[in-house]
Amino acid sequence: MAYRIVVLPSAESDLEQLDPEVRRRILRRTVWLGENASQVVHHALANMPNELLGLCRLRVGDYRVLYWPDHGQEVLKVYRIQHRSEVYRHF
Numbered sequence: 001m002a003y004r005i006v007v008l009p010s011a012e013s014d015l016e017q018l019d020p021e022v023r024r025r026i027l028r029r030t031v032w033l034g035e036n037a038s039q040v041v042h043h044a045l046a047n048m049p050n051e052l053l054g055l056c057r058l059r060v061g062d063y064r065v066l067y068w069p070d071h072g073q074e075v076l077k078v079y080r081i082q083h084r085s086e087v088y089r090h091f
Contacts (some may be wrong), residue, residue, distance in 0.1 A: 003037040007078045014081040029060045034076055042069050
């Protein structure tokens with residue numbers, strides 16, 4: 001069963017700034033993740049502050065989609081979408 005995808009305002013803002021082709025690739029891959037979330041390995045980020053514990057990453061080319069999986073509710077909450085050179089600088 002597919003997980004519902006919730007794009008938080010921070011990720012929505014990130015998406016609006018991307019090139020349309022990059023945006024399409026990211027959205028297509030995020031939908032794939034939602035459809036396969038119960039079977040894939042979610043890569044949690046290490047050494048995160050308490051408010052970001054459990055945050056996972058999805059690689060899409062040079063971009064990273066940061067999200068929280070909620071297996072009980074079958075939801076993926078997309079937190080940020082940024083280029084790999086920028087995404088980890090703010091933690």
